[in-house]
Amino acid sequence: MPLTNRISLAQLGICSMSLVAGGGVRLFGFGQLAGWIWLGGASIVLVGVLADTVVALWHKKFGLDLIALVSIAGAIVLQEYFTAAVIALMFASGRALEIYAERRAQDEMSALLSKAPRCANRYENGQLVQVPLAAVRLGDRLAVRSGETVPVDGTLVSGATVDESSLTGESLPVSYGPGKSVGSGAVNAGDAFDLLATSTEEDSTFSNIIRLVRAAQESKAPAARLADRYALMFVPLALGIAGLSWLFSGDPNRALAVVVVATPCPLILAVPVAIVSAMSRCARRGVLIKHGGALEKMAEVKTMFFDKTGTLTGGKARLAAILAAPAVDQEELLRLAASLEQMSGHTIAQAVVGAAIERGLRLTVPERVIEQAGAGLSGWVDGKQISIGGHDYVLGTATWPAWAANLVERIGYEGAAGVYVAIDGTFCGVLQMADEIRLETPRALRMLRALGVGHIVMLTGDRADVARTIGNSLAVDAVVAEQTPASKLAAISEARRDGVTLMVGDGINDAPALAAADIGVAMGARGAAAAAESAQVVLLVDRLDRLAFAVRIAQQTRTIALQSVAGGMGLSIAAMLVAAFGYLPPVAGALLQELIDVAVILNALRVLRLETATSAERISANDLDKLKEEHARLRPVLDRLARLADQAANLPAPVMREELLLLNESLRHQILPHESNDDVTLYPRVARLIGGEDPLASMSSTHREIYRLSRIVDRLTNATLGEGDEEASMQELRRTLYALEAILRLHFAQEEEIYYGLAS
Template sequence: MDAKLKAPNPWLLFIRSTDGMITVAALIAIAVHLILWLAVGAEEIDKNWPLIAIVVIGGIPLMWDVVKSAIKTRGGADTLAAVSIITSVLLGEWLVAAIIVLMLSGGEALEGAASRRASGTLDALARRAPSTAHRLLGSSLLDGGMEEIAVADIAIGDVMAVLPHELCPVDGEVVEGHGTMDESYLTGEPYVVSKSKGSQAMSGAVNGDTPLTIVATKRAHDSRYAQIVGVLHEAEDNRPEMRRMADRLGAWYTVIALALGGVGWIISGDPLRFLAVVVVATPCPLLIAVPVAIIGAISLAARRGIIVKNPGMLENASEVKTVMFDKTGTLTYGRPVITDIHTAPGFEEDQVLALAASVERYSRHPLAEAIREGAQTRELNLPDVVEVSERPGQGLTGMVGGHLIRITNRRSALEIDPDSGNHIPVTSSGMESVVLVDGNYAALIRLRDEPRASAGEFIAHLPRKHKVDKLMIISGDRGSEVRYLADKVGIDEVHAEASPEKKLEIVKKHNERGATMFLGDGINDAPAMAVATVGVAMGANSDVTSEAADAVILDSSLERLDDLIHISARMRRIALQSAGGGMVLSIIGMIFAVFGVLTPLMGAIVQEVIDVLAILNSARVALPKGSISDFDTPNKSS
């Protein structure tokens, strides 16, 4: 597991947070007060000063946060605690006020520890983007050398060198060199792309093993990488507000508590009766039980190879109605495989594949590995290659067993062997390599990025078991490829050749009809992940994607995604049990307080007992018995 993707220790975050420090200080203040209270001859003010200090120093910041939160969320779980603190202070019940500060700050610290998410998506983009580039002083790498300049200073028309394994600094056109660039995280296309003179280079793409010379066609701030950063800025700024579970439950609970407190005051004429009610009503099962359940869910997810980056998503992952998949690396493995080989008369499949794989051993073309693996799967013996070359526009050539083997594309094959048009089958989709032997058409090797073995079963599982009512693929890949995959896995709605801007637009539209989930693995998916209700990154291949996602599935398996949905459902169920049960017990206590059976201090103690019960129940989230998933893969017995 990558160190940067390890889930932070929530208890460490608790102690380091401001609310956590207030919680510790409140415990110390209450302990000092009790010691002074037991001391013989201590004056009343001497006994209360630690309580007064913590209520003033710790209570005021908490109250300010509660007021801001109440304005934003139309009131919620914290509002009642604030009313209790104010009432306690007005009536001089400093111990009660300090206990409420302890409960409120403890709940806030736990929730902060569970939900803390320094959104580092844009920072990750900035770290990935190159800050300097190499401008040539002459017309080529060998003519005049080069100078290092800031990327922001690149002008249109500048001749730039992109060295091996560097990021392309700006959009441009290749004018010298022949190699490859990995554009997969930017475009959604699953393969490395060959580059030669006249090819377009995209900013943010990773250069291969050979240096390329490009002419800048755009400034850095207008290039593709900058556009994606801009779209992600927009997505981060417009991330939908999700009202937390505690606020949704606490809104009506607050009304009940204040009403009962008012009744107690009216029938007794004693404001302490109101205080006793609201102290018992302090919604700590909401303030503490929910974040404890979330922390347990984070731990449970981590044990299953799922890193939860935004714990707030655990409240929503099991409630999503629309699931949107990127194609490459999510529903597919992200690597091509041979689907079939069409041979010309006089040639055998294994014969041609062995010749092609022999030559492809010396190539870095994106389909070369698939052809080599195809030959290995068939256990073919590969003959020796005497000489090999790969020139721009001519494909890969090699001498094998006295024959000239050329691996190229359909257009070049027709130029070399015009008669091949009578034999090469029409191909509407997928990838292909044409093999020529001694200048004559020998075979067409078709390849595809095949779906994961469990993809079709998983797609059927989502509506059947998780009440998902809309499934779609949103991909930057070609329409024919996306439609092929959709048909294979059983998805009807397809959006192909979608840019990051288009993906973002689609997700925003579907957010209006309910909770959404977006799964992807590339930088081009980051904006859509950021604005979806739940964004899931399949694999930890990109810092940017991992930061934009709410959760990262480290082994890129759909089985782990099912685990995540079940963990979310388990967390919600147990959190609601704890919160609901605690609220019912609190309402019973409030009724006793209305009739004077409980004093404010007794009410605070009763509330603490209720809190302990709620916390113990919430802690069960991390300790499931047996499997939590109900998804059986094709390779697993049902």
């Protein structure tokens, strides 16, 4: 505990004992001795307040402690020692409340430190060996026993159930399947499992969070006191009323009573208690605010700048599309490619493997694998020679087939990366990998606009065409692309002239911009350490909508703090006027002021209850994961819809009929049962969480359209096409397939966004 806090608590203890001891001595008739005891207790607090006031004035800060100094000193001068002791106790108890609130926030932010793992269980020569965490290397196979903390970030070899409450705030355990990533710091809430390390101790998510928490705890940045802005008005007012009451009545006790009820505990404590409570509330939801000044500014932010990669987008590659040759099955292309990619440690290779596992594809072990760093790799999978990598590595100087004529231009325009695949020397397709917009990003931006943020700008170093595509889809107000760290800095500096600015980023190149903005916010869960160190706010949870939560908490905290300041000033001024007319003696005034203190501080503590919700009032992360996994299993059906629509005009009639029969079976036995189950079981529950009479009416309407289009596919599948209407029927079929594919993709995305917003 800091020395100043120990001194404040010691003052409270001495004041309490002196007041009780003096009262006991007084009962036995030793009035003079009681006065000396009360004087001693009050003097100890007086010396502390005097020191604080001198230091504040030395730093040219005119604070409210001056009134406490005048009231205690005035009581002593007038030999009202009991009154002086009561005032001193009131002031010391107020300080103790502030210390309690600060310690509570510190406890919230440092809860992670006690859970830091020290070692890991690593497989060595078929045996488990406990090794220091620093000895873990990329690719090590580790075992995590039940109840143990995941030591480093890794990819699951088998399924696992983990408690991520210390990382995400999710109160219920979450289940993950093989191939899923698990962050360090999660606790094994189920049976033992194995994982492959994808980070070292130094680079792990949990170690990064612990460094940030320690840095925040050691930060010397003071919490700004909103109440001090009112001191220039309140202090002269209180002293003026006291002086006038003495002047007109000739009774110095009236002046003392005025100063006593003006003791500024409500103003001194209400704002810090509210701010520290808000910092504690945000810490519980994974938002680390390093000092109170940043929280105050967040309530006034008008312009927000966002980096693109890793902030508005996920920052990692995901399979966006499979572009296969007409005669090649897309699922088989992905399976063969992922089987080979198992032998590569490249991030895109891991994304390909993860996509295949997510779709439930059976991967096999490749043979005779040769990897050319930075280009690609080749090997044999199930007796087939597979080459995978960049187009130069896979195709060389070969001529592009007709079906792939504009492939490179399309992938480049969409800002994606292409993983080119050849089977037995023949180019067969491309896996389009893209850095997708975060699921919560659109919702987060809508929430920020609703909170009064007037201008949202994407500030990125990416190409202008890629940046505009992302920016237009998110409806940001401006897209500033191809920026260097220096030009980002200049853009933010210019915007600061128009109001409070906030910058969100995650990379090393964002650090100068984060430091230049009024408020820098770092995506700290996986972001660069330099960005987190430059920022005043760090999102420890990899969710952008937590920023909107923090801004809303900041605004509500400011409102509550201002209510406390206004209420404290109003009640104190009323009490001062009563005391000035002689109706409130000093001791009664001290007790009244204590009641005002308690009322105002209790009002400030309302911040701790802001935005609270029980796990029963939210969708669990397990429910969300089940929905996403089911959508992943259904996406091959969507791919088949698009592929069949593309090839309908060129397929022979018997092949077309066979493909339609397979597609129709998938629609009847996979897609439609999924949508029907959503309507019956999930939507009523979600509707209760959202509120309103029928909040999911539009989603149910989408189900009806899906059923209608599926019936058309069924009719066309079973119809006998005559020669005369064959072309018209084919056009109707293609329109229907394209429409059904588009509406299903949109519907899946809408469902996931709604569920994600309601998830804890």
